[in-house]
Amino acid sequence: xxxxxxxxxxxxxxxxxxxxxxxxxxxxxxxxxxxxxxxxxxxxxxxxxxxxxxxxxxxxxxxxxxxxxxxxxxxxxxxxxxxxxxxxxxxxxxxxxxxxxxxxxxxxxxxxxxxxxxxxxxxxxxxxxxxxxxxxxxxxxxxxxxxxx
Amino acid sequence: xxxxxxxxxxxxxxxxxxxxxxxxxxxxxxxxxxxxxxxxxxxxxxxxxxxxxxxxxxxxxxxxxxxxxxxxxxxxxxxx
Numbered sequence: 001x002x003x004x005x006x007x008x009x010x011x012x013x014x015x016x017x018x019x020x021x022x023x024x025x026x027x028x029x030x031x032x033x034x035x036x037x038x039x040x041x042x043x044x045x046x047x048x049x050x051x052x053x054x055x056x057x058x059x060x061x062x063x064x065x066x067x068x069x070x071x072x073x074x075x076x077x078x079x080x081x082x083x084x085x086x087x088x089x090x091x092x093x094x095x096x097x098x099x100x101x102x103x104x105x106x107x108x109x110x111x112x113x114x115x116x117x118x119x120x121x122x123x124x125x126x127x128x129x130x131x132x133x134x135x136x137x138x139x140x141x142x143x144x145x146x147x148x149x
Numbered sequence: 150x151x152x153x154x155x156x157x158x159x160x161x162x163x164x165x166x167x168x169x170x171x172x173x174x175x176x177x178x179x180x181x182x183x184x185x186x187x188x189x190x191x192x193x194x195x196x197x198x199x200x201x202x203x204x205x206x207x208x209x210x211x212x213x214x215x216x217x218x219x220x221x222x223x224x225x226x227x228x229x
Contacts, residue, residue, distance in 0.1 A: 034229050050228070051158050053221060056205035081228060093229050113229060119207060121221075122228025123158035134159040137198065137225025 001065045001077040005057050007084035012094055019076055019098045026075050030105035031096035032113050038088035040135070043128040050083045050092065053121035057081075064115045068097070071111070072104035079112060081122065111148050117141040150174065150216035152181055157223040163193045178203060179210035181220050198225050 012033045020026040036048050061079050068077060076098040086092060095116070097108035124135040152175055155168045175181045178201050185191040202221040203212045214220070 052228070053155070053157055053202070053205070053223070056202060056221070059205050060207070117229045118226065120228050121157065121202070121223065121226055123224065124227045125158070134162075134224070135227045137227055 001062070001069060002079070003058055003061045003065060004078075004080045005052065005061070005083055006080070007082065009082070009090060010080055010094065012091055015078065015080065015094050016096060019078065019096050023075055023098070025100060026098045027100045028102040028105040029096055029098045030102070030109040031094065032109050033091050034093040034113075036086050036088050036090050036092055040126060043126070043130065043133075045088060045126045045128055047088070047127040048086045048092075049125045049127075049132075050081075050086060051123045051125065052081075052083050056121050057083075060120045061116065064112055064119060067115070068108045068112050072097070072099065072108040074099050074104060074108055077108065077112070079116070081116075081120070083122070114141070114144040114148060118145045150214075152214060152217075153219045154181060154185070155219065155221040157221065159224050160193050160222055164191055175214050177210065177214060178208060178212045178220055181214070182210060182222065194222055196224070199223075200225060 016031050019029040038045050065077050074097055078096045080094040082092050095109055095112045097105040099105040118141050125132055152171045154171055156164050161167050182194050186194050200223050204219050
């Protein structure tokens, strides 16, 4: 598995191709890309800042990835998350799971995203026309994570 | 015992600190929180949605502590 937490932008297409490039046993790759939107909760969003807890972030993501590898027969798993300043339209997060068959890859990708949303220490601060504001956590994220229990 | 306490995101902004060192006898994470909220500057730690971690692992406020531990308080996470 690969865990990357970085301020640098990334190309989701390059990341997806790398999921099967070195392993022809991979029959399925499922990926998720999260992007910064230009509108949220009734406000225009001009930009975003991603704060995190250095040290814990990497550990929390690795723990989620290990759990996914224990639950499904994965050939590769990648989790990539941006930190720092981001603009609307930029990718924030990339999760991809590779396996021999599709179901394990679909499930593992959804599982990692649902757990990341509730357990990885990242916080979004949006810049809007009315100033900067911290994004609130959503109860629906917890409901999504609970379905894997 | 000495405990290193960290605050993140909205909490560190509201409190005006990223971290502080505390000396005292703290049985649990909540004992640290209780000691801090005696000062009105730390009122934000009374929020019911508060999350915490001990040594960079998410935990409940009842988590026991040992000398030298790192404790973090933060609002619900919003990554992804």
